[in-house]
Amino acid sequence: MGRIEWAMWANEQALASGLILVTGGVVAVAAQFKGWPFAAYAIAAGVFVCLLEYPRGKRKKGSTMERCGQKYLTAVVKVFGPITRNYYVRAILHAALAVPAGFLLSTILGTACLGIASAIYLLAAIRGEEWNPIEQKPQERPQVGGGTIKQPPAMPPPRPPADTRKKPPAEVAGQENPIPVTIEAE
């Protein structure tokens, strides 16, 4: 298990927890269960967690698949610098966010899941992982050859020296003409 990046799994788990918190919260608020203010908090916490966790971090090795439309959130998350880059901060933050939701049955599942995500983030932080944003690639050049050539050459091919490129003299005909040909002068 040498090169596992735990943060990637923690990210999936945290995103799922956020969704579960929101669902549990919505049910409790809509049906007006006892203690529903906790549920309202859970909705807010769940939305915040989802927004924070939606942009996937860059893997250390190999290419990373971006989530659909994550570049807008990446820009926002990137702004906070070390707070969002460090996984210790995320672990503590998720643990703290999870606690109040534990007081209501509807959202207790969200608490448990977010707690697990926090534990995995702690493991990731101990192993020195960090969140790095996925940068946008530069614009690709227009496709040549119907898209079959992925990286067309940047330089023209080398040509033989100039004197070998001269055309052969006009008197040497390409073929033997069976009927004499006269060239009419202009």
Add this chain to the structure above:
Amino acid sequence: MQCGVYSDSWLLVGTQKVRLTLSLHILHQSALAWARASAKCLNFNSMLILLPVCRNLLSFLRGTCLCCRRTMRKQLDRNLTFHKLVAYAIALFTAVHIIAHLCNFEWYNDSQQAADGSLSSILSNLHQDEESNKWLNPIHTNSTVTYVTFTTIPGLTGVIITLALILMVTSSMEFIRRSYFEVFWYTHHLFIIYFAGLVIHGIAGLVRGQTAESLNKHNPEHCAQDPRYWGGNNTDSHCEEPEFGSIPSWQWVLIPILLYVFERVLRFWRSRQRVVVTKAVVHPSKVLELQMHKKGFSMEVGQYIFINCPSVSHLEWHPFTLTSAPEEDFFSVHIRAAGDWTENLIDTFQMALEIEVDGPFGTASEDVFQYEVAMLVGAGIGVTPFASVLKSIWYKFQHADQRLKTKKIYFYWLCRDTGAFTWFNDLLASLEQEMEESGKTGFLNYRLFLTVWDNSVGQAAFNFDNDTDVVTGLKQKTAFGRPMWSNEFSAVATAHPRSVVGVFLCGPQALAKSLQKCCHQYSSLDPRKVKFYFNKENF
């Protein structure tokens, strides 16, 4: 089918069994129906989910279906897709079930604490003090819903199995599975907890219906009118106090669990048979070829095996396609370095390797010889099943096997770098020679595509005067860029206007989409004319 089970369950609850559950219905409106219906669907789906991963059972079915229609066997290739669909269904119904029970518990609690003489509070108080098991409301004293959840068996098991399910789902996301296989593999074994918990969950019987016996003495529709006169010596209303019992749910999953246990035992037994590594070669671009021998091992073209190397990892089994032909007296695999396990294997192969093998298991490539014309497309390491096919063809030629149905093969190999070509150079070179000697140069038409352009490749492109290709040393020239599939398909359709053409792919999803599109586009509606059938191989 899911909708059928769900609506059937709803109807059952709503109409035929309405009398059984009418009492509960009074306690919490329609949430009960939602919970019961989703529970039935969960049982149904939990039963189904184990079946697609019983590889040996599926192989057995494939073998016995040889005389069946092609389309039936193709469905068995999609076992992993089915497994995932059922998993999504389980996740969905779990959500429905939990939400319904949240509502139920909340309303049980409200009923328990209501002090008025309403029907719901009277029902809740029935049989509470007695030792008998005939109560209706599980919330017995002034306790909170959370307390009840964690101190009753169904509540506690429910929470545990839901957590197990969530962990399994998050670690099975495509990204995690492809990049960190070990996390997925080990976490997925939480299914043992899931099934154990599921069986226990339904047994305790927290959600109850009126027992059949009690129904005879207490008709809910009639007696609901006036609950104050239940029991006692009141002869007018003929209503005894109702009694409640639990509803069974473990019978659904028993047989699949037994089948799966048998499957794992069989896999273990097969892996115990001794495997001897006769040859191990490391090719460029970090590809390890292992030639092995195992007593009683027999294979078909394009099958795959699971390999375990105890010195690398005791518990992990990884699938690899067999690259040898059935006619050879050994079996071989080509393993590309693509993660922790494979890299460690390549590093340690120099020492005496002890290997355990499970399989072989069948996949689509076996069908190649059933088609008159076959188009084989392999991307990078995805060429491995076709290597087996081509080798088998070579042997069939050597033995002049007349039973070969296939008349023409078009083989396309797409690759990123030239180093990957070398390990099949020998095979293709000897095939070229064999075709010439048997005078059947038209049988195999192969084209190699180098999809990435860099300077060294550019130099090679200038040597178009040479007889043999400078990249591979073969007579067939390497093409650059990706193939234009529309041109290829129309050429094949023109050359074989009345044939059934099988298209086989082992490669990425994007390529599968474009090939499938071409298959639909170039297949003729007229059943006598050309038809393209698409088969995809994946792990």
